[in-house]
Amino acid sequence: MGGFDADVADAPSVLHPGLLESLAADLAALNYTVGGVADFVGQEAYAALNRDQLVPVLLVCEEELRAAAPSPLVVPILLWLVGGTLTQDQLDLAFPITGADGLQALRLIDPVGAPVPDTLRRAAVELRPYSSDADGDLWVASDLGALQRPGVLRHDHVLGIGGASLTLAQITVRPRVRTALDLGTGCGIQTFHLLSHAEHVTATDISPRALAFTRFNLLLNAGPLGIDPGALDARVSLRLGSLLEPVAGQRFDLVVSNPPFVITPRSTEESPEDQFTYRDGGLPGDDIVSGLLASLPGVLAEGGTAQLLGNWEIPAGREWDERLREWLPEGTDAWIIQREVQSPLQYAETWLRDAAENRDRAAYFKRYADYLGDFASRAVDSVGFGYIWLRRTPGGAPAWVRCEEITHEVEQPLGPHLGAAVERGDWLASAAPGGAGTQPDLTGRDENGPDLTAPDLTGPDQNVANPNRTNQQAPGRDLNWEYLLVAGDVTEERHQRPGAEHPGVILLRQGAGLRRTTLLSTELAGFVSACDGDLTAGQIAGALAVLLGEDGPDFVPDLLAMAGRLVLEGFLIPAP
Template sequence: MPRSHYEFTAGNTPDAPRSDLPELLTALAADLRRLGYTLDGVARLLGPSASAALNRDQIIPALLAAERAVREDEGAAALAAVVRLWLLAEPQERETLDAALPGIRAEGLLELGLLQPVPGSGRLAAKADLRPYGWDANEDGSGGAELWVASDLAAHQQPGVLRHDHVLGIGQASTTLVQTTIRRHTERALDLGTGCGIQSFHLLHHCEHVTATDISERALAFTRFNILLNAEALSVDPARLEKRVSLRLGSLLDPVAGEEFGLVVSNPPFVITPRRPGEEAAEQFTYRDGGMPGDEIVSSLVRALPDVLAPGGTAQMLGNWEVPAGAEWQERPQSWAGPDVDAWFIQREQVSPEQYAETWLQDASEGRDRQHYRDAYEAYLADFESRQVEGIGFGMVWLRRPVTGGQVAVSRFEEITYPIEQPIGPHLGAAVERSDWLAANDIEDAHLLVADDVTEERHQRPGAEHPGVILLRQGAGLRRTNLLSTELAGFVSACDGDLSAGQIAGALEALLGGSMGAVEDGPDGGFDAGTFRGALLADVENLVRDGFLIPAAD
């Protein structure tokens, strides 16, 4: 098998935590669990303000809070020491760590590659970040998890520019993808560009087998360490890892060529970075730079992902796309999605080339060298100018391979930049189900209800006889707002599940008769019932598609 495509089983990769020492991993997990090194435990230790600051990568409030907690309660010293070590990157005395983590002790942490000695000092410093992670149980009590995640130290935890093979920890993009993914059971899932393994953690809770790929050996080593450290919580047998997890080294879809999956998730290296002639791969930040010019990494994946989807299989990913001068943002994404694939793009943000350069130069701490920052900033602007790019969009992508050809039910390209409910995945899944329902049913025969989270607003000038604006608002999910005509408002008010949509439309035809602003398209300019009915039911379909109206249960 070629080097670009093989099973990764190494448990001792240079500059990555070791995953070939099961006794030490078991001891570490037991110590962290006993200590209460969890999301809730750390939050209680630091308090809400310092915890919020730490989430913004500001460590000073957390340092002060940890010191205060120890002064007020000596019993908090052990947890505070571990928080200072890994979350705040503060070196600790060996004796302090031995007392806090008595099962593995400092010597075991050194052997695992999680610590390193501080030169000229008896203290030990974090060689990697190790932090709690997890999610709450579902309403039925299933699905919750308390885990720990190792990754490289972040920019705020160490000096200098990040190493080019930096393994990213729990970032905003990875949590966005977690919240966006529509969770459903499937036999085989693919985590494309796994990084430190966050997406795989979640996939293992609702998929039988997960294949995790990455172009970086260090990333796969971190993923292997994290899965084995959390083996019990992830229902993985360390002695039979391959039964549930396959780790593949290689670029993009090369490691899974010829295979099919029911679900693919990917937080790919989508950052648009200037390319230089003769540039070596080692000069790129592998966690974010795909090595292709412009937005080709995202466009190539959108085009290729359907090839690894089983019939009915879905893919979800995040991405950037360029918006050329004078073009609408969706023009490029629309050209990537094939005619036989369900596609849904949601643009969440659009920034200028200057804002984009500033974001990603700061991300890798490249502003610490003034001349380097100037040169890199200039290169970003020149790169975008060469393609006449005036904006860069960021958003969510959902793709599906239909069970049979020619049955595309979803084709949506929309911009939603305001706050939405999180996690949004369940609401996206419900929207897909409604689109499928619309494709399979005649709206005339549908019995509809107003969704529980929907409210109506009416606005009118003082003294006016009728409202000038009627709005429907969603309180959950994508939190859309829809402007209603008088006729459509009347239709919605009658949706109690009793009458069919066709019956309600017929009643409105008889009631309005063209006298209240209905469509005037008849041969003599009068009321055309057919045109009115068609336009009204088309609007009703849109309200169902967006979740304002839902089919009544049979």
């Protein structure tokens, strides 16, 4: 798609650079920040707001307005977070530089009533404070949510910062890169984060309104984001168009996308205007996600990575990851973590509630039935949700695919942990200089070889990893010669029947990142306890063989293979 108008009538205006500067100054003076608002309304009311409960904040604001000299901070909170109405005088007082007229010229507020009965104003959009470690305090405009407006959401709704946006921002591995792509930018949230470590970001969307919101947000936050408002293109290109069409022929070091992955029943009568663009890519089933898995590696530079969120259908009788594996093109490393599984019924309820479609009873019944019919037509048993990490395999190395289900709580931000795990995998896969000893066998259920030989991991803990569902990189490094350490967040747990001589269950637990738990055999537990950097892994395994009277040829190689898995999963780390 070609050029497009920077200013869109139905979105915040970027036609008044001076007013944007005034607004930023007024908002800063009001201390309209995450911390400022939380302090003002109280932590409990603020937490309620984040659970979409407005009443506690509304009560605080109403009480403040009854005070002799109310804090002006009550004005933006009532206006943009609660969706209340305010008078022109109240707005002029709280925004002394911008004024109510300035806010209206920026299309952030609307008059209430018609033709012009009084001086009341209400929010035209939401303007919410946001705080990130890299950029500090920002303000982000998006469409008013279901709570602040009546009826079903508009179909071209521009999403604010939601749970999925934050999840993607937190799982993103953030190396310094030259070029990054934010596919389906919405209000621009991923782009703000990318600007802290990418020289240049291309942000795309199929919605001109979304791009107008992103432009407004970039210009309003130009200072903290390190942007020259007069030369936005030097750091960010905004491109209108579908999926990869606006970046045809380009390559990126990093791609992030929270795509419109919500599976939606299709109908022959529907038009693009009927679709909720913010979540529905207009394709049947999970075709948006399958298409992205197949095509994204094509826009990655060698060694470049892509991270996205997605839903996938799991047909009856198939493993959850079978179809995902089929979608991946040659030469792509992939690590896919399934975080959640819903039944077709749960899925329909979640997404009908999301757009407030449950407010219209007759339409709700019909759409619910449509969902169930749609899933049944493809024999869908359940729907998975999870994180997808892709890499254009660097330098002709053999590609690997790793799919695992981790449904327990993880520690966010996960990005640094995922990045470290990939580095450890690369370290294991790379051939080390040194002697030729027995290599750790890290192959799982993938094209690289047979199933991993590992101890029985079926323990009492449902979070215990199942190695048969985890595929690893091809081995290269000979652990015989390596010094290993127990990672700093790892603890050991032993369970013993009363009166038993030895523990029946030995678990290793990670306190950080993916918070894995793994079951150890006695010899592996002995191996781990000796990993303090004094002896090589080969020396430890050899000493254990003597100690335990194990003289079979497989004992040491098997132990080193299991140690390799512990390195990959982050229980053990290479000594520096």
